[in-house]
Amino acid sequence: MKNLMTIFMAEFKKSHFLYFHTNMIYFSLLVWPIILFFSAYYSFKPFDTKSENVLSEYVSNQEIGSFLLIGYLGYIFYFSLMQSAFQMAPERARGTLELIFLSPVSRLAVIYGRAMANLLEGVWLFFVFTVLGLFFFGDIQPHNWWGIPLSLFLLIISAVVWGGFLNAIFLFSRDAGFFFLIIQEPLLLFSGVRIPIPVLPIWGKFISYLFPLSYVLLIYREIVMRGASLFEVSTMIYSLLVVIIVFILLTSWIIRKAEKNSKINGSMALY
Amino acid sequence: MIKVEQVYKTYINKHRNFLFFSETRQTEAVCGVDLYVNPGEIVGLLGMNGAGKTTLIKMMSTLLSPTSGTITIDGMDVVKDALKVKSIVNMIAGGERMLYFRLTGRQNLEYFGNLYGLRGSLLKDRINYLLSKVGLEKAADTPVERYSKGMKQRLQIARGLINDPKYLFLDEPTLGLDVSVAKRLREFVQELVHREGKGIVLTSHYLEEIEELCDRVYIANNGRIIMHDTPKNLVFNITHGNVLNIVVPEINDKLNNNLRTLIELHNANIEISSNEEGILISIKSKKDITTEVVQTIYNSNVNLISLYIEKPKLEDAILQLENGVA
Amino acid sequence: MFLTIQATFRRNYLVMRHSLPYTSIIGSLLSGFYMILFSYLIYKIMFNGKLDDSFIKYTGSSDYITFAVLGSTVYILSISVLLIVSRSLISELRQGTLETIFLSPASRQGYFLGCMLQGLMLVGIEFIGILVMGFFFGLDITNINPISASITLVLIIFSFYSQALVLGAIMVWFRDTYITQNTLITLMGLISGVSFPIEYLPDWLQYLSKIMPLTFGLVAFRETIMLGGELVSSFESISYLIMLTTCYFLIGKYLLIKVEKNILEKITE
Numbered sequence: 122m123k124n125l126m127t128i129f130m131a132e133f134k135k136s137h138f139l140y141f142h143t144n145m146i147y148f149s150l151l152v153w154p155i156i157l158f159f160s161a162y163y164s165f166k167p168f169d170t171k172s173e174n175v176l177s178e179y180v181s182n183q184e185i186g187s188f189l190l191i192g193y194l195g196y197i198f199y200f201s202l203m204q205s206a207f208q209m210a211p212e213r214a215r216g217t218l219e220l221i222f223l224s225p226v227s228r229l230a231v232i233y234g235r236a237m238a239n240l241l242e243g244v245w246l247f248f249v250f251t252v253l254g255l256f257f258f259g260d261i262q263p264h265n266w267w268g269i270p271l272s273l274f275l276l277i278i279s280a281v282v283w284g285g286f287l288n289a290i291f292l293f294s295r296d297a298g299f300f301f302l303i304i305q306e307p308l309l310l311f312s313g314v315r316i317p318i319p320v321l322p323i324w325g326k327f328i329s330y331l332f333p334l335s336y337v338l339l340i341y342r343e344i345v346m347r348g349a350s351l352f353e354v355s356t357m358i359y360s361l362l363v364v365i366i367v368f369i370l371l372t373s374w375i376i377r378k379a380e381k382n383s384k385i386n387g388s389m390a391l392y
Numbered sequence: 393m394i395k396v397e398q399v400y401k402t403y404i405n406k407h408r409n410f411l412f413f414s415e416t417r418q419t420e421a422v423c424g425v426d427l428y429v430n431p432g433e434i435v436g437l438l439g440m441n442g443a444g445k446t447t448l449i450k451m452m453s454t455l456l457s458p459t460s461g462t463i464t465i466d467g468m469d470v471v472k473d474a475l476k477v478k479s480i481v482n483m484i485a486g487g488e489r490m491l492y493f494r495l496t497g498r499q500n501l502e503y504f505g506n507l508y509g510l511r512g513s514l515l516k517d518r519i520n521y522l523l524s525k526v527g528l529e530k531a532a533d534t535p536v537e538r539y540s541k542g543m544k545q546r547l548q549i550a551r552g553l554i555n556d557p558k559y560l561f562l563d564e565p566t567l568g569l570d571v572s573v574a575k576r577l578r579e580f581v582q583e584l585v586h587r588e589g590k591g592i593v594l595t596s597h598y599l600e601e602i603e604e605l606c607d608r609v610y611i612a613n614n615g616r617i618i619m620h621d622t623p624k625n626l627v628f629n630i631t632h633g634n635v636l637n638i639v640v641p642e643i644n645d646k647l648n649n650n651l652r653t654l655i656e657l658h659n660a661n662i663e664i665s666s667n668e669e670g671i672l673i674s675i676k677s678k679k680d681i682t683t684e685v686v687q688t689i690y691n692s693n694v695n696l697i698s699l700y701i702e703k704p705k706l707e708d709a710i711l712q713l714e715n716g717v718a
Numbered sequence: 719m720f721l722t723i724q725a726t727f728r729r730n731y732l733v734m735r736h737s738l739p740y741t742s743i744i745g746s747l748l749s750g751f752y753m754i755l756f757s758y759l760i761y762k763i764m765f766n767g768k769l770d771d772s773f774i775k776y777t778g779s780s781d782y783i784t785f786a787v788l789g790s791t792v793y794i795l796s797i798s799v800l801l802i803v804s805r806s807l808i809s810e811l812r813q814g815t816l817e818t819i820f821l822s823p824a825s826r827q828g829y830f831l832g833c834m835l836q837g838l839m840l841v842g843i844e845f846i847g848i849l850v851m852g853f854f855f856g857l858d859i860t861n862i863n864p865i866s867a868s869i870t871l872v873l874i875i876f877s878f879y880s881q882a883l884v885l886g887a888i889m890v891w892f893r894d895t896y897i898t899q900n901t902l903i904t905l906m907g908l909i910s911g912v913s914f915p916i917e918y919l920p921d922w923l924q925y926l927s928k929i930m931p932l933t934f935g936l937v938a939f940r941e942t943i944m945l946g947g948e949l950v951s952s953f954e955s956i957s958y959l960i961m962l963t964t965c966y967f968l969i970g971k972y973l974l975i976k977v978e979k980n981i982l983e984k985i986t987e
Contacts, residue, residue, distance in 0.1 A: 128506060131507065135492065139494050139495065144897060148901060149897075163918050167770055167772070167773040167782060168773075170770070175766065176764045215492075216489035217489075220551075299744070303748070316759055320763055383456075385404075385456075
């Protein structure tokens with residue numbers, strides 16, 4: 122356990138000094154998400170929001186702003202971890218990845234340490250984003266204040282697990298841009314960031330339940346926008362936990378597979 | 393002791409031809425290698441074309457698994473007991489990779505120390521000791537991107553020693569370094585072996601380095617070990633010994649006959665040519681026959697203008713070997 | 719200049735043949751697919767295909783799907799052309815071949831044109847691919863005026879080319895591609911009328927959108943396809959487009975000369 126903490130701290134410090142000094146973090150975790158958020162917001166404008174529609178069963182037309190704000194907030198967390206996973210490529214190029222594998226350190230600890238570190242770095246940006254959001258859409262009035270820390274907690278846990286999964290995948294892959302397309306864009310489309318999941322056709326729902334973010338956003342919105350009680354969202358929370366465990370198992374399997382593969386082929390990249 | 397027994401390594405690579413079509417190719421990087429390294433000795437690994445040196449080093453350091461054969465380090469198998477082996481080995485490669493450039497020297501060492509489970513004052517002391525050992529105390533808190541090549545290399549060495557490994561793999565450690573920096577590095581390596589009793593495997597393109605440092609040398613070619621001996625013996629066996637050069641003003645019949653007899657007796661080679669000083673006689677022999685030759689010249693009443701002995705270096709041996717192999 | 723175009727074209731063509739960048743083609747096709755899918759889902763499923771009157775007022779059409787498909791297609795075209803041209807210099811810089819190019823008296827415009835024309839071989843595939851996908855979602859081009867549409871498309875491509883010269887100079891100056899390109903691309907997605915008419919944006923963003931060739935290119939292109947307009951009918955946007963193209967071209971040319979000096983000094987340092 123003590124060892125695990127050491128690795129956590131080591132990865133945290135490393136990520137901090139490596140990436141947090143750079144401008145990139147401001148752009149990728151603040152400027153771009155804000156632009157994307159507004160793009161989504163205005164994408165709803167051409168439509169008739171006055172009369173009854175499927176959306177209004179789930180989100181009232183005045184709530185679209187805060188609906189999207191919560192969606193993008195979760196998305197930023199997940200996006201920041203995609204960014205950290207991108208850093209696997211320079212680690213590979215510099216040869217430091219090989220040194221990590223040369224050491225007897227627990228691979229899972231390194232992977233989650235990285236994810237955790239990068240997530241915490243992004244937290245303050247989250248606050249900036251929220252404050253900006255409240256300024257523009259002053260209609261977020263949570264029904265349950267206790268729901269905010271709970272939702273945030275679930276968001277962080279699920280994001281770290283997601284980040285660990287991405288880190289593991291990027292051990293395999295040389296072409297990060299491609300994975301961005303096949304993972305990140307569907308995440309944006311199907312996890313309820315912009316389109317409420319109940320509205321999606323059945324195949325869309327199926328995809329959405331593969332992303333932990335979908336559950337987190339459902340819970341978040343139920344609690345904060347609807348005022349649902351803990352009991353009402355408990356099924357969702359249990360489902361989220363199951364998905365998280367599956368992802369942890371998958372991650373550890375991928376890492377073992379990647380290392381084994383690298384020992385045979387001399388390179389970790391399968392793709 | 394590191395023990396490599398009948399180790400083979402075959403890579404199977406996929407080559408993409410067009411779109412998603414690919415073919416697999418097999419490359420045999422290492423074929424049936426046996427070698428051993430004792431603690432307290434430096435063993436050189438010299439390679440010619442496609443020797444498989446790096447593959448061999450990576451297998452010994454647990455980064456690659458052999459396709460067949462076994463490698464044990466102090467009795468532990470590098471595949472089955474990989475984690476235990478990892479804590480007693482480390483690797484240092486030349487060049488400027490394998491460091492985090494935005495971190496300071498100290499931060500780099502802290503990170504890598506943590507990976508080996510070191511922390512607290514133990515790690516702090518270890519880092520200070522290593523930094524002073526490689527002469528980087530003053531630059532310890534400077535980001536690595538501002539280091540010179542030599543400083544980066546010294547930091548690499550400190551990094552490789554962070555877990556106080558019993559065995560160390562040095563892959564071209566002096567690549568591109570200044571002469572003086574390389575020399576200090578070599579002295580340090582000798583100290584590691586002779587004072588701290590570490591076992592070291594060294595590969596290098598600089599043959600003088602191998603000759604100076606190594607107790608034994610393995611020569612690899614196309615994934616096979618083709619020779620194994622001390623540097624001195626290798627040179628001697630491959631190049632057939634020293635070349636004795638003598639300049640005389642003239643060669644009379646007596647000298648000619650006596651020399652021929654001597655040459656035949658010792659199974660040596662002789663070449664006669666002329667230079668601006670006089671006539672140059674070059675004699676190549678396995679045994680040192682300088683005394684006999686000088687005696688013969690004296691007995692033949694010929695004056696000796698000059699005499700010098702050419703000692704072949706490892707470089708000559710390797711060149712000769714390469715020509716032979718080709 | 720023609721020889722430089724030819725030589726650059728040939729070199730890039732050989733590189734492409736050697737390793738076909740099919741991940742980037744699939745990437746573009748997927749991006750287009752996701753964009754169109756998003757528009758389709760919100761239009762058909764979330765809002766039951768009901769548009770606000772304002773949309774018809776701003777666009778003169780009630781065909782949202784065609785509006786969105788054309789928006790996505792040209793947006794992705796703009797990204798591809800911008801990146802191909804602007805990144806060419808910085809990738810030479812990273813490969814270490816930039817100095818040799820600057821050393822030669824070769825026409826700089828010839829070099830960039832060669833890069834773009836070669837790139838268009840792939841971009842063309844992407845463009846057609848996304849349009850074909852669009853048909854499955856309900857793209858309607860029965861009103862098309864083919865001649866005006868083709869001319870507009872060529873003008874649009876050249877406007878992106880000019881904009882890319884400026885972008886390329888900025889990238890080399892700051893030694894950065896990631897931040898510069900993504901900021902521009904996301905911003906264009908917001909302010910250039912890709913998935914909604916710019917009239918919905920606040921005024922200050924509408925002013926900002928006027929510096930993007932994509933804004934005018936999209937208006938003109940949609941007009942020729944959705945409304946079957948002659949070039950004359952989109953005279954205003956076409957002339958704006960040509961004006962912007964000229965401005966970007968001149969600024970780009972000027973900046974590239976500056977950058978060239980700066981790089982040669984920095985490399986020698």
